[in-house]
Amino acid sequence: MYESAELKNRVPGFREAVTSFPDALRLRGSVVGNILPNVLSITLFATLVAVANDRLDSRIGLPNTIVPSFSVVLGLLLVFRSNSAYDRYWEGRRVWSILKTGVRNVTRTIWLGVSSVNAQEQQEKLKVIRYLTAFAVATKHYLRGENGVNYPDLVELLPEDFRDRYVESALGTSIQGGMSTPQAINNLIQQEAESGQHMTGRSRASGARYTGSSTTHSGGSGSPALSRAPTATVLSHPTVPSGSFAFFRSKTSLNGDSNGAAESVNEHTQLLVSAMGPTAAHDLVLPLQLIFQIQNYVYSQRRANNVDPQTGNLLNSTLATMVDSLGSMERILITPIPLAYRIHLKQSLYLYCCLLPFTLIDMHYLMIPVVTAIAFTLFGIDGIGQEIENPFGYDINDLPLDRICEDLRREMDYVIDSLPASDPPAF
Template sequence: MYESSIPANRVPSFFETIFSYPDALRVRGSIILTILPNVLSVTLFATAVAVANDRLSSRIGLPNTLVGSFSVVLGLLLVFRSNTAHDSFKEGRRVWSQLKTAVRNITRIVWLGVPAKTPEEIQEKAQMIRYLVAYVVATKHYLRGENGIDYEDLEDLIPEEFRRHYLETLVPSSTPTHTPWILFRINRYVFRQRQANNIDPQTGNILNTTLANMHDSFTNLERILLTPIPLAYRVHLKQSLYLYCFLLPFTLIDLHYLMIPLVTAVAFMLFGIDGIGREIENPFGYDLNDLPLDRICEDLREEIEYVINTYPPGDMPASSG
């Protein structure tokens, strides 16, 4: 489509906006398919009510004033549901930004500030920096419920020695995450450099604080993952939605068969709000509405590889010419 030629990081022009695919007609990235069973069930019920009212001799309607009372309560429930889900999404993005910032700061300090005189020391320092990215990538897999270390985006970040140790001491299929193992090796590197007087106490304290912030970020992401909206609230909201949508046809019975599409439209809007909340309260998956974790990790990997391959270790960038 025409919109595919518009880079994601550029605001489209007026011409491009006019001829792009309208958001109102999108299915991919929406929650239409998710809420379709709910909307269809309400539509079928409204159709049954319309047919019964047409064939029965007596009117089966309810007062219109009944809708107003239910609308206020249902509106409050949906607002709370939507705000809670959006807060989780927004906080998840904020914590991931903090995690990226910590990796960038440690990379800068270690690569340019820790001396490395031999090829072995340079290799060790490069591996330490790659462990930082491995920590971020491992966090991504953990948030997605993917255990073990057998992933393509971890192959170049974790050495074979680490893999052997992991397989010998742990069972990959039952281990939820291996990030503490990775963080332990980073801390051990910093500790050895402090013992060798390669970094001063102030720099060592900065590194330890930043590493602690990385661990805090992991804990915060874990909290977002393991703290969905309470089950009782989710069940009550769903029951309230169905109750409202099942009562609505009786209050619109004077419209006869015209009330069927109206009830369908109301059900689409109400169940859609609930569906969006369920979609974004856990923003760590693969859906289009989730955070772009794969892109975040890949960008971070490219950044550190650029640093390793461009700047001399333990020195300022070499001047051209």
């Protein structure tokens, strides 16, 4: 149930290797679409140079000694560009491995090392285990600029009271009408469901993956049954991704203006937007809020003498490592290649490719495909750097964050369903 039935790292057979599409002809996953305008512009310029040389009486070429000088400098620029981009990609994968290992270690330590003698303590332990997985999922959404808690892979990991407090704190105060914010949001979501609003394609698929019946687990002899968190239905606006204010901000202003735009935004729209994605109202991002919840649980268990000092120190150090991982990923995200370097590299690429037709002018019209091939190669290296320098998105070349978080969720389910929680004596 929790193991993948497909072997990812296997050697393809002869028949599969022959009939599969070769990498040289693939477009999906390549940077051809991104660099095509640049290559076409260089091809057009080379064509104009060839036509002008053919129509004019005098030769308009340049000596071939110019190209080697530019080649050395351009090669150094491209090497630095590609190496720095791949370093960011590799660092992102390394940090995610550290975070994933930290979640696993804290999950195992809490599940087996923290004493729980009654049903309430068992449920608290179960809630913290979900918080740990939610930390990884919330980090993924945070790195992608997706704010709020209304995501199918996140909402089932968070208890309802936490979600309500999060939305309430984002709104600041209750909206008009005297209805409490959480109740109003729940009513609006129900209205959207009844009026035929559905999840977007990505949310629908993800929601189906995370929807399941509640199960129970008996935590050994004498231990109470642990119920899994209830599955929640998450709705998204049909034209706006969850956690986005962009659509509504482009239509009207929620803060009001001299034209009376705020009056045109009714209570229904304000609450629905806020429920879909609280953003700037929070000074503390969701992953750090979850870490505070987990840390508070660890301290409370130490005060209650349910965990020994060595285990408590291990939990604290591992949680600190997880926070360090979040900081490292923020550094990768908000520290791109300097703009001046990117501009100079692009200018150098165009300068080099525009000089090539003049140095290859003796090839006449045959130099057009040669210049195009060289431009495709050079702009492709630059395009790969742009593609992988931010490895936290949805592109095929980005890190498989969805699969990493899904693996953690499956491991959490396996621990809850299959491994009995030990009840060590109090220290």
